[in-house]
Amino acid sequence: MSDPPATLTDMTDRWALSPAEDGGAEIVPLGRDGLPAGPVLREPDLVEAVRSRPDVARWVWRSTAEVYPRLLAAGVRVERCYDVEDAETLLLGHEGRHGEPRSAAAALARLRGGQVPPDPPQRPAAPGAQSPLFEPPAAHLPLEDLLAVYAEQQRRHERAEHPDRMRLLTAAESAGMLVAAEMNRAGLPWRADVHREVLHELLGERYAGGGEPRRLAELADEVSAAFGHRVRPDLPAEVIKAFARAGITVRSTRRWELESVDHPAVKPLLEYKKLYRIWVAHGWSWLQDWVREGRFRPEFLAGGTVTGRWVTHGGGALQIPRVIRRAVVADPGWRLVVADAAQLEPRVLAAISRDPGLMEVASRESDLYQAVSDRVFSGDRTRAKLAVLGAVYGQTSGDGLKNLAALRRRFPRAVAYVDDAARAGEEGRLVRTWLGRTCPPPAGRREDADEEAGLPQDAPAVPPASDGWMPGYASTDPRARGRFARNFVVQGSAADWALLLLAALRRACWDMAAELVFFQHDEVIVHCPQEEAGRVVEAIGQAAELAGRLTFGETPVRFPFTTAVVECYADAK
DNA sequence: AGTTCGAGCGCC
């Protein structure tokens, strides 16, 4: 590719922008040092200020969510941006200061020594309603204040453990925010009529009054008949009691536990649970709530999780059941290019650990688990996959441990890499992805939190014995934290790579009609005219290799995609 | 009436 590594972070043709309350903006060109290289201009119209400067390579602004939807609504795209508040979040994390307010106003107060304002409360996900595409306006931030925070952030990048990687991380996540805003606007092509067909096939007729559809009612009757009395299959407590009356002890009604139970109610019960799930989470009311004018419009949020994976708000966009994917259909004359990174996590582990054996295996485009099994497990691909995933997820029992030992003999550096991360997590030390995204320290480490909240000091902040079902990073159980940290370095570094992939793919599609419409961790969907599909496929392959080089440096590791050009998402696999 | 929580399961 002609795209040299420097372009993602270089300092040329940068302008800063701060929206004014009247729809205008203050803007100023920046020099290579990041400082103003000219007078501040007061523009009456923010959109026109950007539209009339197509040569600006990067816009520095407080918040992409504040500015970019307005530009897109007016048909204006920008090449790159630098999102100051996103960078603040990443830099605070890297500095081990996760809990501190992340707003530009807070950053400014820290810089000037003023009172640091707390962050506004997170918007509660409005259930059943489309969340607004436009962020509620924050208090106006004068351009000179934005520039002061930006300049300080430049210095903080220099103090990072790997300044070049940290610069790449903030640049890449800003690019991700542009992609997310564009995907939010494009929406995923969705055929409501096909969706209804699928629902009818699976669930049968709907009855008036909003009760269960026919098939669910039948299955509920079968369950009751098998128990010999009325049992509502959607109430776990009732099901557990019914099994107890039949002389069978189950701890829960989870599928994997019921599967080993020998009772005539199990089969219809499991079928009920599967269909019930589709009915409540992706049924007719979902369609009503989330699909408009042939598009499903979830709100993608780049970097919404601790590991850097994206989240979505609305409609459970990252959990669309496979059967429902039949409703994702390209527009007439258009195609979906569905691309899935093959065995991404072990390839990432090879790249970050620099394990010679694993890099050699990952240097081929062919099935990585097969290659591992040929070397370690005499051709048993299933065992190889379990061993690798066990190493990444922190498996603690069962055959996985035996397989892990075999893996360790053959790929010692790779296993040592995740073992080291796990130990660091257990000991409460900071753990970072390859580019420098940093896992929060345990909750107990934030000593100042209680004082700020004014809690009585004699009350224990957290019951130490059991901390319920907290996520791993927040848990006070060292083993849970170890498992989290082990996974964090791999999953998070994969998320680093994915940001660079999206940025490269967006650039490659810049002059096409093709649109990125979906992204799910290691899978991307591009919606494009049929005649562009070949170019898009090519672009994905090149973007993947470029992302690998930019993220991890020169390694032999390849990042192949399995790509399908289809009219319907369900036909991709 | 509204909010929180646990259970369960969808995706990776």
Added chain:
DNA sequence: AAAGGGCGCTCGAACT
């Protein structure tokens, strides 16, 4: 075969 990492979403039950 066994049940680990990250999420979002929905329900009913249990609370304020």
